[in-house]
Amino acid sequence: MSGAPDPDLHIFAAIVENKFGVLARIAGLFSRRGFNIFSLAVAPTNDPGYSRITIVVDVHNTDVDQIAKQLDKLINVIHISELQPAHSIERELMLARVGAHDRAAVERVVEPWGGEVLDESAAELIVSVDAHPDDIDRCEAELAQFGIRVLQRTGRIALRELSEQAPEVALAD
16 A cells, blocks of 8 residues: 545445446446546456456545445445455556666666566567556656556556454445
C-alpha cells in the first residue's frame, strides 16, 4: 500500500457465476446508471464455476450503497463486497515498450518496484512492473523519459488484508 486513497474511488469485489454474458450485464448496469468504471479486472476463482470481478468505481456524486444494491440485483452475482483501500492489498501489472537508449537506466527506473526487462531489441525494451497502482503511475511517469511506445495496464486487483481488524465490508446481503 502506498499513496493516499482517492476518496471518490471505491473498490468492489464481486463473486459471479462464470457464465456467458455476466460481464456484459454488469457493464451495462454501470452504463445505464451513469456510474464511471475506473478499472475492471475479471478472472476465474479456484472454483471454475465462478469468477471474481474487481471493479474500481469513481463514485463522485454517487451513493456507494446504491451501486452495491444495483449489482446485487443481477441474478448471476453471488456476493458483492466493498474493499477498504486502507485495509487491502492492491496490485496492478504494467507492460511497457520503451526506447532502448540505455538499458541500465531503464532497469534503475523499474527495479525499485520489482520490475524487470522481459525482452529487448536494438531499438526497444519491454519492461514489466507489478506494484500498487500509485507506484505504477510513478513508474510510468519515470519511464516517459525513454519514450513509451506501447503501454498496457491490467487494471487494479485487490484482496482484503489478513488482519482480523480489516474485514471486507459485505454489501447488499
